[in-house]
Amino acid sequence: SSGEQYSNPDYAITSLGTLFLVDGAPLNGDANLQYIPGGTSSDGTSPESLRNMTNKGVDMRTLTTDDIESVEIVRGIPSAEYGNLTSGMVNIKRVRKATPLTARFKADEYSKLFSVGKGFTVPNHDFTLNVDGGFLDSKVDPRNNLENYKRVNFSVRISKLWRRDKWEMTWTPSADYTGSFDNVKTDPDLSYQKIDKYKSSYNRASLTNNFKWTFPRLKWIKTVNLDASVSAQSDQLKRTKLISPQRATVAPTGKEPGVHDGTYLFSEYVADYLCEGKPVNAFLKAKGEFGWEGAKYRLNAIAGGEWNYSKNFGKGQVYDLSHPISTSWGARPRAYSDIPALQNLSFFLEGNTLFLLGKNKLELQVGARSVTQIGMSERYLLQGKPYIDPRANAQWSFPAIPVAGKDLHISISGGYGVTTKMPTLDYLYPDLWYNDIVQLNYYDVNKPLEYSRVNIITYIEDITNYDLKPARNHKWEVRGDISFEGNRLSVTYFHENLTSGFRTSSFYAPFSYRKYDHSAVDASGLQGPPALEDIPYTDMKALNGYRQSANGSRIDKQGIEFQFTSQRISALRTAVVVNGAWFRSVYTNSRPMFETVADVVDNRPVSEEYVGLYDWNDGRVNEQFNTNFQLDTQIPEWGLIFSTSVQCMWFVSTRVMWKNGVPVSYMAASDGKLYPYTEESAADPKLQFLIKTYNGDSYKNQTIPTAVYVNLKATKTIGKWLRLSLFANRILDYLPSYKMNGLLIRRNVDPYFGMELNFTL
Numbered sequence: 001s002s003g004e005q006y007s008n009p010d011y012a013i014t015s016l017g018t019l020f021l022v023d024g025a026p027l028n029g030d031a032n033l034q035y036i037p038g039g040t041s042s043d044g045t046s047p048e049s050l051r052n053m054t055n056k057g058v059d060m061r062t063l064t065t066d067d068i069e070s071v072e073i074v075r076g077i078p079s080a081e082y083g084n085l086t087s088g089m090v091n092i093k094r095v096r097k098a099t100p101l102t103a104r105f106k107a108d109e110y111s112k113l114f115s116v117g118k119g120f121t122v123p124n125h126d127f128t129l130n131v132d133g134g135f136l137d138s139k140v141d142p143r144n145n146l147e148n149y150k151r152v153n154f155s156v157r158i159s160k161l162w163r164r165d166k167w168e169m170t171w172t173p174s175a176d177y178t179g180s181f182d183n184v185k186t187d188p189d190l191s192y193q194k195i196d197k198y199k200s201s202y203n204r205a206s207l208t209n210n211f212k213w214t215f216p217r218l219k220w221i222k223t224v225n226l227d228a229s230v231s232a233q234s235d236q237l238k239r240t241k242l243i244s245p246q247r248a249t250v251a252p253t254g255k256e257p258g259v260h261d262g263t264y265l266f267s268e269y270v271a272d273y274l275c276e277g278k279p280v281n282a283f284l285k286a287k288g289e290f291g292w293e294g295a296k297y298r299l300n301a302i303a304g305g306e307w308n309y310s311k312n313f314g315k316g317q318v319y320d321l322s323h324p325i326s327t328s329w330g331a332r333p334r335a336y337s338d339i340p341a342l343q344n345l346s347f348f349l350e351g352n353t354l355f356l357l358g359k360n361k362l363e364l365q366v367g368a369r370s371v372t373q374i375g376m377s378e379r380y381l382l383q384g385k386p387y388i389d390p391r392a393n394a395q396w397s398f399p400a401i402p403v404a405g406k407d408l409h410i411s412i413s414g415g416y417g418v419t420t421k422m423p424t425l426d427y428l429y430p431d432l433w434y435n436d437i438v439q440l441n442y443y444d445v446n447k448p449l450e451y452s453r454v455n456i457i458t459y460i461e462d463i464t465n466y467d468l469k470p471a472r473n474h475k476w477e478v479r480g481d482i483s484f485e486g487n488r489l490s491v492t493y494f495h496e497n498l499t500s501g502f503r504t505s506s507f508y509a510p511f512s513y514r515k516y517d518h519s520a521v522d523a524s525g526l527q528g529p530p531a532l533e534d535i536p537y538t539d540m541k542a543l544n545g546y547r548q549s550a551n552g553s554r555i556d557k558q559g560i561e562f563q564f565t566s567q568r569i570s571a572l573r574t575a576v577v578v579n580g581a582w583f584r585s586v587y588t589n590s591r592p593m594f595e596t597v598a599d600v601v602d603n604r605p606v607s608e609e610y611v612g613l614y615d616w617n618d619g620r621v622n623e624q625f626n627t628n629f630q631l632d633t634q635i636p637e638w639g640l641i642f643s644t645s646v647q648c649m650w651f652v653s654t655r656v657m658w659k660n661g662v663p664v665s666y667m668a669a670s671d672g673k674l675y676p677y678t679e680e681s682a683a684d685p686k687l688q689f690l691i692k693t694y695n696g697d698s699y700k701n702q703t704i705p706t707a708v709y710v711n712l713k714a715t716k717t718i719g720k721w722l723r724l725s726l727f728a729n730r731i732l733d734y735l736p737s738y739k740m741n742g743l744l745i746r747r748n749v750d751p752y753f754g755m756e757l758n759f760t761l
Helices: 679-683
Strands: 018-022 068-074 088-094 099-108 111-122 127-138 147-163 168-171 174-185 197-214 221-243 249-251 258-261 263-265 269-277 279-293 297-312 316-319 342-357 360-374 387-397 401-403 406-421 433-442 453-461 471-484 487-516 537-565 574-589 593-595 610-614 620-635 640-656 665-668 674-676 702-704 707-718 722-734 738-740 743-745 752-760
Touching: 249 433, 433 537, 453 487, 487 593, 537 610, 702 738
Parallel strands: 018 088, 433 487
Antiparallel strands: 068 088, 099 111, 099 752, 111 127, 127 147, 147 168, 147 174, 168 197, 174 197, 197 221, 221 269, 221 279, 249 263, 258 453, 269 316, 279 297, 297 342, 342 360, 360 387, 387 406, 401 406, 406 471, 433 453, 471 487, 487 537, 537 574, 574 620, 593 610, 610 665, 620 640, 640 702, 640 707, 665 674, 707 722, 722 752, 738 743
């Protein structure tokens, strides 16, 4: 491959901050809580960990493409009309017109897709009905038929127009259903864990209503829009797992704080886990559009507001505490229906003006948007606090320049804006933290079931960050456009700076417990489990850490994007599109971080007594440059279309940021306070171990050289109703070997073949 994919949940704001709109209604994943909680670190590469979509935005596998009429992708500064985003926006509008009966079948080595759709119209009644549905069966690895993803979808859309003398009204309701199923099970021929199963299902039904009134006789009121939508999901994540403890481990089962006995896990058992989520999302938006025109200017303005509601009514996490799905389990069951709802209230105002200054043209878009989270406890900093997003875009178009009898058009543009994304349900209402400290762990060799005893003190802490703020991104860009005779070149420089991205940061606090000396137990005299009163103990304090939501991620992006589009070259019947970009992205933390060390002094881990606070850059710098060449050749008389693309990744480089391993301060278990880390600290027998050392080679810039792929697609129209397409991706490639860290790395890639069949009746 051209490079290893780097994924880190601390920077999930990139995907979480992307807004998806379908027919004006947002796809809202803020109430998604489908995950398996902490305590399963050994399963970090398991399907349930890799597919956890909580706090990551929209799962694009649930989106269908066959009913789409247009897609607008906004990567720069969006209109003030759109909010609750940081990265960009995908605005999808679906087909609402009379269409013939169309059927599409697509197959490749990874998936099979079938869809069918039809658009009906009632003459002289301004009424249109669109109906479509589809089925997708996808396999991540075609050689592994035990892992797959299936999706079914169905949509009904209506468009009705009423005409009156003074106004017109368009009503465009829709009803949609999407169901998806993500299944994994262990191959019984390859594993002793014959009953291991994983199943994740997603069922979503939604209703959307859009009303649009236009007033052709009024001079300054153009349109009034009212959009409303409601969606309900039923999500289930089921996990069945065979657990084989390597030794007698503890299953903490206490649901109340204080001292209690725990349960040993002696033998193999089957663990069942259910996560049931029922997110309900509602959306209401009102917008008015106004306009004034003069001889040398045009002014349009929009104003409105919107309300978003998200609530999860599911049972949440359901499992047997005495049979957890991990031997390091530390969580407790939680009902999602107990979590309050999220409500965002927004207002926006924006003006769009056009001025004619001689033969020059100036276009301005200036607006602002406010967003407020309401309905929360007064303990939250967010409650009722408005955040204002200013947005501005401008474009100057110069007079046409005559060149060889043709007109050359040049324009420059730029913009600045702030975009804000409010935190999700999971960030604002985390699970309680159960800190189970083992005070006595006595395992009786002779009668383990009858005489063994494990004693635990449990602390239950609310780890909610009531000071959590929204993630805010500051963007600016400049762009130049040149067009001549149907040929257009566009070059854009952009810069984004986000310093308040969401992440879960580590925090520590001291906890008291009794450390019983299990070696003092007289095993020969026991008539049952040993009594705590007969065992000597030492009062201890130890630091324990928990993970809390925080505004601790910084993402700094800059780059240059370019695109050239040619007119169709008549002799070759071909149009050429060349696009590409240079990106430089910095992913790091924006606040100091607590880190533990693994050293042991006097038979006690240093991390139980001290933890360091490091003001470092725990991140990396990524840079890449790519170009794509696309050739579109059409020969209508033969019914043929050829598409050729050449993808060139000229280089990908990454560099881990240098870390200063000396802490700025440290926390002591004795009192839980922070102390400055000084030269005297560095000489202390235990504190000296808080200084971390790193291999300098790990900070070297690693560059992956050029990778080139060639993709081909041919489409043939057969008769009036049939169109057949064949495609071969990466049929040719150029992947030179390279050296990294003294090792020769050879690259290879697998071609990707498929076909597509379209019927139109």
